[in-house]
Amino acid sequence: xxxxxxxxxxxxxxxxxxxxxxxxxxxxxxxxxxxxxxxxxxxxxxxxxxxxxxxxxxxxxxxxxxxxxxxxxxxxxxxxxxxxxxxxxxxxxxxxxxxxxxxxxxxxxxxxxxxx
Amino acid sequence: xxxxxxxxxxxxxxxxxxxxxxxxxxxxxxxxxxxxxxxxxxxxxxxxxxxxxxxxxxxxxxxxxxxxxxxxxxxxxxxxxxxxxxxxxxxxxxxxxxxxxxxxxxxxxxxxx
Numbered sequence: 001x002x003x004x005x006x007x008x009x010x011x012x013x014x015x016x017x018x019x020x021x022x023x024x025x026x027x028x029x030x031x032x033x034x035x036x037x038x039x040x041x042x043x044x045x046x047x048x049x050x051x052x053x054x055x056x057x058x059x060x061x062x063x064x065x066x067x068x069x070x071x072x073x074x075x076x077x078x079x080x081x082x083x084x085x086x087x088x089x090x091x092x093x094x095x096x097x098x099x100x101x102x103x104x105x106x107x108x109x110x111x112x113x114x115x116x
Numbered sequence: 117x118x119x120x121x122x123x124x125x126x127x128x129x130x131x132x133x134x135x136x137x138x139x140x141x142x143x144x145x146x147x148x149x150x151x152x153x154x155x156x157x158x159x160x161x162x163x164x165x166x167x168x169x170x171x172x173x174x175x176x177x178x179x180x181x182x183x184x185x186x187x188x189x190x191x192x193x194x195x196x197x198x199x200x201x202x203x204x205x206x207x208x209x210x211x212x213x214x215x216x217x218x219x220x221x222x223x224x225x226x227x228x229x
Contacts, residue, residue: 034216041222043222046217046219046220104161104216
């Protein structure tokens with residue numbers, strides 16, 4: 001039962017254009033969402049997050065949008081740069097559940113390739 | 117210092133060997149985690165420690181034995197592993213269990229022969 005889904009295994013964009021990575025979730029108890037970037041042979045790097053009480057969070061070139069009614073979030077990267085090429089994981093947490101404290105549920109990841 | 121370090125980077129072990137993975141952080145974080153990641157899959161949570169006590173064990177086989185000797189160190193002791201245990205083992209830390217953001221180390225690439 002995959003509670004966090006990233007339906008696009010890969011995405012290819014041109015440098016300078018917008019990259020949009022999507023993530024869907026099924027567990028309505030999730031109350032916090034994160035995006036991680038992962039380069040080969042490295043651990044995931046925290047990128048940006050959003051609480052369920054918000055619908056948008058922005059940090060430089062990265063913006064995360066949350067649509068709670070659709071159980072959907074997206075990460076926008078503008079403008080995209082070749083150095084953004086990596087695997088992007090969406091993750092969710094349902095910390096209010098007591099026993100779920102500390103547990104992140106990850107999506108399958110999307111490989112982003114930004115072409116010069 | 118915002119780094120989580122893991123040693124060794126690579127480990128090859130036989131099914132009868134005993135080995136240990138080490139993780140260290142000096143960010144003052146009080147929650148530490150072990151994840152397992154297979155190729156082309158997301159990280160899967162194995163164990164969570166909070167204030168040096170085991171908080172979550174995600175039904176991990178007993179051939180994996182975690183240990184948290186102090187607030188900066190986390191070990192994963194390995195014994196009698198199977199080839200299917202070959203994976204990238206990731207350590208992470210967070211301020212405490214109420215902090216959502218987890219910071220990951222580079223991982224140990226484990227191969228069981």
